[in-house]
Amino acid sequence: MGLSPILWLGLALGLAAGPSWAQEGLRTEGDVASAQGLYAAEVPVNSQTTEARESGYARALAQVLEKLSGDAGVVNRPGVAQELRNARAYVDSYDFRQDQGVSPAGAPTFRTMLVVRFVPEAVDSIAAALGLPVWPQPRPKPVLWLAIDDGSGPRLLSAAQVNAARSVLDRAQERGYRLGLPAGGAAEQAAVGAIWRNDAAAVARASARYSPPMQLIGKLYRSGAGWTADWTFVDSGRVLATRSVSDGDARRAIASGADVAADALVQRYAKVPLSEPAGTYRVAFSGLRNAEDYLRVSAMLQRMPVVRRIAPARADGDRAEFDLDLLTGMSGFERMLGADAPVVAVEGAPAEYRIR
Secondary structure, three states, X not given: OOOOHHHHHHHOOOOOOOOOOEEOOOOOOOOOOOOOOOOEEEEEEOOOOHHHHHHHHXXXXXXXXXXXXXXXXXXXXXXXXXXXXXXXHHEEXXXXXXXXXXXXXXXXXXXXXXXXXXXXXXXXXXXXXXXXOEOOOOOOOOEEEEEEEOXXXXXXXXXXXXXXXXXXXXXXXXXXXXXXXXXXXXXXXXOHHHHHOXXXXXXXXXXXXXOOOEEEEEEEEEEOXXXXXXXXXXXXXXXXXXXXXXXXXXXXXXXXXXXXXXXXXXXXXXXXXXXXXXXXXEEEEEOOOOHHHHHHXXXXXXXXXXXXXXXXXXXXXXXXXXXXXXXXXXXXXXXXXXXXXXXXXXXXXXXXEEEO
């Protein structure tokens, strides 16, 4: 038996037959622009103007940093919001796409999407300079074992009902990984009982044919006027996370499972790049011929997100020294300079730079 028609219509606009092992992601159909890969993202924009595009760049870069780090709150980390203002500098290419839909009243709707691809090396440099965790590739593809009870008894969500799982599959993609769905044969349908009684070991045995040995186990049921989803994430037989989420919208409740798995995976596998400790470092700049050179250096320092505080220390002739409070030490400072910086490192003189 499948899910009831009422819940089905609430979760999806139709059935889509999927393969026995459904790995869902963003697709390119024909020449339609689509964001594929870790260093690409797509965001809605109001128009195709330069202003709209510039704003979209920042939101797209935030998505890419979220995927790279696996951290849903990456924009709240020190220095990230400031660096998003420079998103245009890291863009490799972009396209626009028109998405057509249908409103609740049945009228056609249109939405403009900006698809942005960033230079991988540049994004990696941002992450390293800001000390962001990096979730290494290849990423695992856990199996989603979800049972749904809309009042007529729990049923397994399988690959044949991939549209009903769209919200959680898309959210996983936003977090930088993918989920698979079980084929849904008779033996797997029997796993519903194990899901409902929270028997993670029995579900893991049912999932043995799939790789890797990771399962996102969930049950969705009515709760008051809305829905509750109980989640358990298992890695190689070990329960890494459990969470219960309630929401008035079944699709949002289902999507929450992707965050449960991502948070657990990031906590276990993400690594922070090696860098020097945060603190105050004395940095010197030489070759300052006039006030304009001094202002160029000062403006550069104020734009750098790794520089948290600037304190002039001393000046002597064409040389000025500053005490800089650096987020990731001198290594992060040097990564952020870039090829177009107004200064270059002085060979053999640590923490000293000369004006170009």
